[in-house]
Amino acid sequence: MNAEQQVLQAARTLVEAFASNDTEGYFAAFSTDATFVFHTTTLPLIGRAAYRALWDDWQRDGFRVLACASSNPVVSLQGELAIFIHDVATRLQVGGEVVESLERETIVFRQQQEQGRWLACHEHLSAMPEQLPTT
Incomplete structure (x- = not known):
């Protein structure tokens, strides 16, 4: 499997864990130093632990992922980094x-030197502009 296929598989694994509300599997797809920028939060989240704490609060308040579908994937390899872009249709409770x-x-995925595994080290989520047609 080449690097692009590995990144696509890492992204599929991450999205599948999110889609099934598999908290442990989802957070295992991120490095401990990962950063997160979501249009739904006021500040960036620095570190996987910060996002996990927020996720756990959401879950206690009744947040559940019911479905998530990824489309239009694009991978750009940049050495030990890979940039993965996609559209995401999500249904939440x-x-x-x-x-x-x-x-x-x-x-953004970073290849882990010791295992060769790709882990997400940055995630940026933006609302889809309403004036654009869905792709």
Whole structure:
């Protein structure tokens, strides 16, 4: 499997864990020093632990991922880094209400030297501009 295929597989694993609300599997796809920028939070989250703490709060408040589908994947290899861009259609339960969203996401993966495994080290999620047609 070449590097691009490895990154695509790492992204699929991450999205599948998120889609199935598999907390442990989802967070295992990120390095401990990962950073996160979400249009739904006021500040960036620095470190996997910061995001995990917020996730756990959300879960206690009734947050659940019901479905997530990735489309239009693009991979750009940059040495030991890979930039993965895709569109994300998500269905969530938030406080007893079902919410659907269409977003665009960039995930930066870094190849781990000791295992050769690709882990996400940065995630940036943006709302899909409403004036654009879905792709």
